[in-house]
Structure formats: structure tokens, C-alpha cells
Amino acid sequence: MNKGSILIIDDEPLMRVSMVDALTAVGYEVREASNGLEGLERLQGMFYDLVITDLRMPGADGLKIVKTCKDHSPQTEVIVITAHGSVDTAVEAMKGGAYDFITKPFSMDELLLSVDRVCAMVDLRKENRILRDELEHKFSFQGIVGKNNRMREVLEKIKLVASTDATVLIMGESGTGKELLANAIHMNSPRRQHSLVKVSCAALPETLLEAELFGHEKGAFTGALRQRRGRFELANQGTLFLDEIGDVSPVVQVKLLRVLQERQFERVGGNETIEVDVRLVCATQKDLRKEVEKGQFREDLFYRLNVVPVHVPPLRERREDILFIADHFLETMAVRNHLEIKQLSRQAREVLFRYSFPGNVRELENTVERAVALTQQSSEIHVWDLCGQSRCPYNGGEPQPGCGFCSDLKGSKGTGRASMETLALAREQFEKNHIFEILQRTGWSRTTASKILGLSRKGLWEKCKRYGITRPGEAGVAREEDE
Ligand SMILES: Nc1ncnc2c1ncn2[C@@H]1O[C@H](COP(=O)(O)OP(=O)(O)OP(=O)(O)O)[C@@H](O)[C@H]1O
Numbered sequence: 001m002n003k004g005s006i007l008i009i010d011d012e013p014l015m016r017v018s019m020v021d022a023l024t025a026v027g028y029e030v031r032e033a034s035n036g037l038e039g040l041e042r043l044q045g046m047f048y049d050l051v052i053t054d055l056r057m058p059g060a061d062g063l064k065i066v067k068t069c070k071d072h073s074p075q076t077e078v079i080v081i082t083a084h085g086s087v088d089t090a091v092e093a094m095k096g097g098a099y100d101f102i103t104k105p106f107s108m109d110e111l112l113l114s115v116d117r118v119c120a121m122v123d124l125r126k127e128n129r130i131l132r133d134e135l136e137h138k139f140s141f142q143g144i145v146g147k148n149n150r151m152r153e154v155l156e157k158i159k160l161v162a163s164t165d166a167t168v169l170i171m172g173e174s175g176t177g178k179e180l181l182a183n184a185i186h187m188n189s190p191r192r193q194h195s196l197v198k199v200s201c202a203a204l205p206e207t208l209l210e211a212e213l214f215g216h217e218k219g220a221f222t223g224a225l226r227q228r229r230g231r232f233e234l235a236n237q238g239t240l241f242l243d244e245i246g247d248v249s250p251v252v253q254v255k256l257l258r259v260l261q262e263r264q265f266e267r268v269g270g271n272e273t274i275e276v277d278v279r280l281v282c283a284t285q286k287d288l289r290k291e292v293e294k295g296q297f298r299e300d301l302f303y304r305l306n307v308v309p310v311h312v313p314p315l316r317e318r319r320e321d322i323l324f325i326a327d328h329f330l331e332t333m334a335v336r337n338h339l340e341i342k343q344l345s346r347q348a349r350e351v352l353f354r355y356s357f358p359g360n361v362r363e364l365e366n367t368v369e370r371a372v373a374l375t376q377q378s379s380e381i382h383v384w385d386l387c388g389q390s391r392c393p394y395n396g397g398e399p400q401p402g403c404g405f406c407s408d409l410k411g412s413k414g415t416g417r418a419s420m421e422t423l424a425l426a427r428e429q430f431e432k433n434h435i436f437e438i439l440q441r442t443g444w445s446r447t448t449a450s451k452i453l454g455l456s457r458k459g460l461w462e463k464c465k466r467y468g469i470t471r472p473g474e475a476g477v478a479r480e481e482d483e
């Protein structure tokens with residue numbers, strides 16, 4: 001069985017041959033290169049899951065190998081072999097994207113352990129990718145991506161009611177996807193051949209909104225030079241999307257109530273009663289029930305609008321969607337621009353996952369779009385690209401005031417240097433990130449994660465406790481027996 005493809009680059013023949021033999025014996029497909037330049041050549045010709053490279057070599061050194069791999073084949077992981085004492089270079093290699101390092105002298109068992117771990121992770125990633133393609137298909141509807149249970153329920157509800165004429169009230173914070181849901185309702189309704197007309201009720205003052213919605217007769221008010229049909233008429237046989245319905249004035253509320261009850265209205269300044277066949281979808285960031293309690297919104301209108309209520313959860317309450325949607329944006333942006341799909345670095349994924357996203361999916365979309373634009377040369381997106389800066393504490397720069405992505409980095413005070421100065425700290429940081437990622441990839445199954453990590457469940461629990469790793473949404477470190 002082929003467990004994975006590996007390229008070994010080392011100029012010490014004895015060391016190289018020992019590694020090739022040990023890894024071939026346990027089922028890896030291994031190629032070798034006897035110096036850095038030959039290694040670079042081999043990298044051009046074939047895809048490797050893993051590259052094991054010595055750091056100090058004539059020609060191209062290990063750092064160059066790491067950089068080439070990360071630039072040209074970010075899916076390939078790199079383990080660097082460091083001589084005892086070359087701490088600085090090892091740290092540099094890790095910062096450059098090496099996955100792990102082994103210090104000489106090491107036993108073949110030690111090497112195998114490290115290689116098995118990396119390849120298990122690579123395997124998991126491949127599986128995840130295939131799964132994700134399948135999931136993407138399964139967990140999307142009209143470009144709305146989400147695998148969170150509450151989001152699935154929202155989408156199921158939307159699918160169900162789309163074909164009816166029921167009025168839908170979509171409630172959620174800014175940027176959660178309310179308009180996208182309104183589009184989906186219309187596009188899946190029998191009305192899709194007709195117009196979907198949108199009005200932002202918050203954008204217009206009362207009198208203008210009234211005229212906008214219901215139209216006006218010639219001379220109805222100063223400046224009404226000719227008769228104009230309103231949005232209700234324009235949406236006849238189609239769907240009318242009233243955004244920010246919570247901001248509508250009492251006068252317009254009365255008129256809306258009448259249209260909903262009788263399907264009739266008059267243009268501003270007119271007597272002719274106009275009948276329309278319109279399906280209404282409304283959205284609001286406000287809690288309409290509270291507005292009713294405060295006397296700001298008519299109760300009778302609220303009940304007319306709230307026939308099918310849809311609550312869209314904020315992104316911070318559906319964290320499993322953050323990276324899923326981010327990957328979706330990366331793919332769609334790449335396809336749109338005919339470019340290679342960029343990947344988020346491990347740290348960037350962690351940072352995104354932890355961020356609270358007050359601007360919800362819109363903020364995530366803008367962040368990803370900006371990061372893609374900033375990483376034209378590289379196929380990997382780093383934390384500093386998310387920050388929109390060339391430097392942030394994650395690459396030794398200063399924290400950017402107000403930047404939610406880099407400001408929570410421990411040790412980012414003072415000089416702003418990330419806590420990667422010593423090898424011990426670098427190892428810890430790496431270990432913490434790696435454990436977090438594996439837990440995330442295994443859906444927080446401590447049993448599976450501990451197997452992949454080569455730890456006992458108790459060992460994993462202790463590490464989680466030490467690094468303060470908790471499952472997002474869980475208050476404390478899970479108990480050892482928790483699954
Ligand atoms: N689940 C999702 N999958 C993919 N894209 C999404 C999703 N949710 C939102 N988006 C995208 O995020 C952006 C914001 O969504 P949208 O405009 O629908 O939000 P909204 O709730 O109407 O915001 P606002 O209240 O500020 O008007 C859009 O570009 C939309 O395509």
C-alpha cells in the first residue's frame with residue numbers, strides 16, 4: 001500500500017539512504033535528491049505529500065526548499081532536519097512554513113513517528129477536500145453555503161415556502177445573508193419568470209418611500225411632473241423585497257397593512273384603486289417584536305408580515321460555517337478570475353475561526369477578497385494578508401490598531417514580535433496550533449484526534465489544558481472522558 005509520496009533531500013549519503021530504506025520499508029513511495037539544487041529540480045517534476053530536507057546543504061539550502069514548496073505547492077508539507085544547535089534557522093524554517101523539524105542525531109523510529117503524523121494529516125486533508133466538494137454540493141442552495149444546523153433549518157424552510165405565496169419575514173444582523181435568502185425564495189418560486197423588485201425602506205424619507213412603493217399621480221406633490229408607477233405595481237406577478245422593514249413610518253405601515261389585507265392601494269394623489277398580485281418578502285435587523293412592544297411597529301402589520309419567520313443566526317453563532325464559507329469564497333473568486341485557488345495558512349484558518357465577525361458573512365467575504373488581492377504572488381494566505389497589512393505581529397510587525405485578527409496574539413505587546421523567539425516557544429506554538437487543527441478536523445473527537453497525534457487520550461487532555469484549547473462554544477477545557 002502506498003502511504004504517501006516523499007522526497008528526501010540530504011547531501012549526506014549514509015543519512016539519506018537510511019531514511020529512504022526506513023520509509024520505503026513501511027510503505028511510502030520515496031524519491032531522493034543528493035543536494036538542494038537536485039531537490040528543487042525534482043520538486044518541479046512531481047507532486048509530493050511530504051519533503052524531508054536537510055537544512056544546511058551547498059547550493060540551495062533547506063530554507064530555499066521550504067520557500068519553493070510553500071510558493072509552488074502549498075499542499076506539500078516539509079520536515080526539516082536541523083543540526084544540534086542551529087536553533088535560529090530551524091525557527092526561520094518553521095516561520096517559512098515547514099511543518100516540523102527533527103534535530104540530529106535522531107533515530108529512525110523518531111523519524112517514522114514524525115512522518116506518520118504529517119502524512120496522516122495530509123491524508124485527512126485530502127479526504128476533507130473530497131468530502132468538502134461533496135458537502136459543498138449538499139450544503140448549498142442558490143449560492144448560500146452553510147452546514148450549521150440552524151442554517152440548514154433556515155435553508156430547508158426557505159426551500160419549503162419558496163413555492164408558496166406566503167409572506168416571509170427574514171430577521172438577522174447586518175451581513176448575515178438576508179438578501180441572499182430573499183433572492184433564493186424568489187428564484188425557487190413559480191414567480192421567478194417575473195420581477196424581483198427590491199426596496200430599501202431605511203434609505204428613503206417617509207413621503208418619498210410612500211411614492212416609491214405605491215407610485216404617484218401627476219401633480220401629487222411638487223416635482224411630480226408625470227404619473228409614476230410604484231414598486232408594488234412593478235413587482236406585479238413577481239416578488240417585492242422590502243429591506244429594513246422595521247424602519248417604516250406609521251403612515252406607510254398603515255398603507256402596507258391594507259395592501260397585505262386587500263391586495264389593493266391607490267397611488268399617492270390618486271383615486272384609482274389598483275390591484276396587484278405580489279408576493280412579499282421582508283427583512284430587518286431589528287427585533288420587530290420588541291418594536292411592537294415599544295409601540296414603534298403596528299402589531300397587526302407584524303402578524304401579517306410574520307407568517308413565515310426566518311431567523312438567520314450571526315456568523316459567530318455558527319462557527320463551523322466560517323472556514324467552510326471562506327473556502328467557498330476562495331474557490332468562487334478563483335473561478336471568477338481564472339486563477340489558481342488560494343489556500344489559507346494554518347494560522348490564518350485558526351485566526352478566522354476564532355474571530356467574532358461583527359460584520360458577519362459580508363465581513364468574511366470582504367476579508368477574503370482583500371486577502372486574495374494582497375497575495376498575488378503567493379498561493380497561500382497568511383494572517384497579515386487578512387489584516388490587510390504587509391506586517392503584523394504574526395510576522396514580527398506591530399499590531400494594527402483596531403485589527404481584530406492580530407490583536408489577540410499573545411505576546412504581541414511591546415515590540416510586537418510574535419512569541420517565536422526561542423525554539424521551545426516555537427515548538428509550543430506549533431504544537432498548540434497542530435492539536436487545535438486536528439481536533440477541528442476530526443470534529444472534536446478526542447479519540448480520533450489522540451490516535452492521529454500519537455497521544456493517549458489523557459495526554460491529549462493534558463495538552464489541551466496546558467494550552468487552553470477548548471472547543472469553540474464550550475466554556476472550559478473538556479473533561480478527559482468527554483468525547
Ligand atoms: N451563507 C452564505 N453563503 C455564501 N455567501 C453568503 C452567505 N451569507 C451571506 N453571503 C454573502 O455575504 C454578503 C452579505 O449578504 P447579504 O447582503 O445577503 O446580507 P444582509 O443580511 O442582507 O445584510 P444587510 O442587513 O447589511 O443588508 C453577500 O455578498 C452575500 O452573497
Ligand SMILES: [Mg+2]
Pocket residue numbers: 178179243
Ligand atoms: Mg441586505
